[in-house]
Amino acid sequence: MLDEALAHLVRGIVDNPGDVTVSSRSGKRGPTLNVTVHPEDMGRVIGRNGRTATALRTVVTALNDGRGMRIDFLDVDGR
């Protein structure tokens, strides 16, 4: 559910919603959601001073009943 919710939240705020994918993996530092977006949308999902990325993390953590969740943002070129 979390990956789907995050994908929806991101798709709604970018210019290229079709390029948004979210995958989850479990790493050493706990579960992580990887978000890929179109390179042109990278600035938009991070936001000024990381505001938008922080907002996304806050909402996803809330949906996860307060358990913190790592979210990494990548662009489709893998940079």
Place this chain on the structure above:
Amino acid sequence: MTEKTEASVNLLEQEGDAAADYLEALLDIADLDGDIDIDVEGNRAMVSVVEVNKGDLGNLVGADGEVLQALQELTRLAATRETGERSRLMLDIAGHRAAQREILAEKAREAIAEAQRTSAPVRMDPMTPFERKVVHDVVAEAGLASESEGEEPTRFVVIRVS
């Protein structure tokens, strides 16, 4: 109604609709129940997610409305993308803002009473722009004068018996 205000009311409605779609889909995915109301308050779109069962949406409000604030930010971005105009919509969830506003209004009324009793300026605690707006409105309604002083983030309201 002039053409300009009609256009802006129309824009606020579009904003509200875009916000409602964005939030509704989120509730669906998260399997949460909530009714969404759209309103225009002053010159802002006001979108409220109302609980069907009390406590259902507590997670979406968070401590001190932290999650609500994050969701408002994202919802504004979604509405901005839809309309092409920067959105300033206000989001409320489970009546949180309405309750906060009532608490602030009560503080403002106490400060007004003090100003009237002492005839001296009353300085309130530092507040966010939104909170100060609530206080200014209550003071104006009571027929007193108020202004904001100091610098963000510790800007505060001073109430005077003019």
